[in-house]
Structure formats: C-alpha cells, structure tokens
Amino acid sequence: MKTIDNIKDLRAQVKAWKLQDLTIAFVPTMGNLHDGHLALVKAAHKHADKVIVSIFVNPMQFGLSEDIDNYPKTLAEDKANLVQVDTDLLFTPTADIIYPKGYTDNSYVEVPNISSLHCGASRPGHFRGVATVVCKLFNLVQPDVACFGSKDYQQLQVIEAMVEDLSMPVKIVPVEIIRETSGLAMSSRNGYLTPEEMAIAPNLYKTMQWLSERLQDTAQARDYAALVMQASEKIEKAGMKVDYINLCHAKTLEPVAPNDKEIVILVAAYLGKARLIDNMPVSLN
Ligand code: AMP
Numbered sequence: 001m002k003t004i005d006n007i008k009d010l011r012a013q014v015k016a017w018k019l020q021d022l023t024i025a026f027v028p029t030m031g032n033l034h035d036g037h038l039a040l041v042k043a044a045h046k047h048a049d050k051v052i053v054s055i056f057v058n059p060m061q062f063g064l065s066e067d068i069d070n071y072p073k074t075l076a077e078d079k080a081n082l083v084q085v086d087t088d089l090l091f092t093p094t095a096d097i098i099y100p101k102g103y104t105d106n107s108y109v110e111v112p113n114i115s116s117l118h119c120g121a122s123r124p125g126h127f128r129g130v131a132t133v134v135c136k137l138f139n140l141v142q143p144d145v146a147c148f149g150s151k152d153y154q155q156l157q158v159i160e161a162m163v164e165d166l167s168m169p170v171k172i173v174p175v176e177i178i179r180e181t182s183g184l185a186m187s188s189r190n191g192y193l194t195p196e197e198m199a200i201a202p203n204l205y206k207t208m209q210w211l212s213e214r215l216q217d218t219a220q221a222r223d224y225a226a227l228v229m230q231a232s233e234k235i236e237k238a239g240m241k242v243d244y245i246n247l248c249h250a251k252t253l254e255p256v257a258p259n260d261k262e263i264v265i266l267v268a269a270y271l272g273k274a275r276l277i278d279n280m281p282v283s284l285n
Contacts, residue, residue: 005097050089055092117253157253
C-alpha cells in the first residue's frame with residue numbers, strides 16, 4: 001500500500017491509473033479504523049480496480065466546543081488494517097494541505113434543507129463541513145465510485161443530494177451498518193466509553209428494534225408521537241441523554257407523513273463523553 005500526504009503525488013498517481021483505464025473507488029474516513037470502515041474498503045473492491053482510502057480529521061465539520069483535539073489517532077494500526085484489506089493507496093493530508101487559507105476562508109458546499117435537520121440542528125455547520133471536504137476530496141481523488149456507511153445515515157443522504165445537485169460524476173455506494181454482537185453500531189466514538197457505559201450503549205439499538213416492531217404492527221394505533229416518547233423514555237431510563245429520536249421519510253429526512261411507507265428512525269444520544277448516533281430503516285405496509 002502506497003501512502004501519500006500531498007496533492008501533487010496524489011494527482012500523479014490518479015492520473016497514471018486513469019491513463020491505464022483503471023477505475024477508482026474511494027473511502028473517505030477520519031481514521032481510528034474499525035470493522036465498519038474495513039467493510040467499506042471490502043465493498044469498494046467490488047466496484048473498481050483500485051481503492052483509495054483517506055484519513056483526514058476534518059476541522060471544518062467539528063463545532064468549536066467539539067472534540068477534535070481528542071479525536072483518536074491510530075495511524076500505525078490503521079495502516080496495518082488497510083493493508084489487510086488490500087488498500088491500494090492511503091491519502092493522509094494535513095489540514096494545511098486541505099485548507100491552505102484556513103477553513104473559515106475556504107469556499108464551501110451547502111446542501112439545503114436536509115443539512116439543517118436532526119444532527120444538523122444539534123451541530124450547526126457540521127454538514128457544510130462534511131459536504132465541502134467530500135467535494136474537495138472527490139476533486140482530488142476523482143473516484144468513479146465512493147463508499148459511505150449507512151451508520152451516518154443523514155451524511156449519506158447529504159452526499160447523495162450533493163452529487164445529484166452538482167452533477168458530480170461519482171456513484172455513491174451505501175454500505176450497511178457493522179455492529180458489535182451487542183447490537184451497538186461500531187464507531188470511533190465508542191472508544192470514549194467506559195466499560196459500564198459500553199454495557200448501557202446497546203440500549204440504543206434495542207430501543208430502535210422495539211420501536212420498529214411497534215411501527216410495523218398494524219394492530220397498534222399509529223400514534224407516532226406516543227411511541228417516540230416511550231422510546232425516548234427507555235433510552236433515558238437506560239442511562240443515556242437523548243439528543244433526538246425522530247421518525248422521518250427515508251430520503252428527504254423530513255418528519256414522517258401519514259402516507260410514508262419507507263421511513264427511518266434516527267437517534268442521537270449522549271453517554272459519558274460520547275455522542276452516539278444510530279438509525280434503523282423501517283418499511284410500513
Ligand atoms: P468516520 O471515520 O467516522 O468519518 O467514518 C468514515 C466512514 O465509515 C463513513 O462513511 C461512515 O459512515 C463509515 N462507518 C463508520 N462506522 C461504521 C459502521 N459501524 N458500519 C458501517 N460504516 C461505518
């Protein structure tokens with residue numbers, strides 16, 4: 001696996017592969033890789049000849065009070081893991097390389113509507129930071145395909161909207177959520193949890209399963225607000241602080257409407273030093 005930390009060498013390698021008619025799949029990450037990230041790399045191999053992974057902790061998507069300085073950095077382990085899944089190229093730029101003028105003076109990409117909902121409401125500017133860095137990385141890597149985890153469901157919808165709205169020549173491939181056996185979605189932020197909190201965290205998934213079953217049970221009155229309230233109480237009772245639990249249209253992420261069939265449960269909750277997010281698509285018939 002080749003590791004490149006600058007734009008010139010990256011562009012030269014991408015150009016060389018394009019001249020050989022090789023296709024490129026791209027997996028953007030912030031590092032501290034786990035099996036969820038590696039599943040994206042494995043999926044990427046099914047879609048292209050070469051796989052490029054980036055590790056970049058993007059300052060533009062973190063709020064001023066957020067945890068960027070303490071974001072876990074494990075480059076040596078990450079490299080070893082990426083070699084195991086046959087990554088062709090790892091791109092590891094610094095913030096100076098990505099934002100030479102500083103990110104506050106950088107042009108930006110804003111996907112309207114969807115970016116202000118859910119996590120966007122709790123983390124103002126977050127999805128502007130995500131869309132901007134992904135756009136920039138797409139321009140550098142020029143991938144044919146890019147793989148994103150469904151774990152970050154709203155992020156995936158934001159990226160799909162950006163690609164469609166701006167006619168970017170990239171196919172977005174969603175990859176399903178990889179979970180611990182407890183049901184907890186794998187996340188770099190799980191590293192912030194104490195052993196006691198690790199025992200509490202799977203209640204997020206369990207509560208979504210509970211809610212999903214009730215939503216699909218046509219014998220039960222579809223009082224969404226009451227069901228969401230009960231689900232929220234379950235999460236709080238388990239020892240977490242709910243940021244939001246929302247039922248939404250699976251694509252627009254607008255609040256669920258009476259005739260919506262494909263919906264998604266989106267949840268975010270605080271536990272100790274971590275803010276955990278998870279989701280579960282639900283088909284209503
Ligand atoms: P991150 O490093 O957290 O920015 O994540 C990089 C990519 O990995 C994103 O597309 C995430 O959605 C994806 N990802 C993170 N955790 C998981 C998981 N448990 N299952 C599947 N994909 C994941």
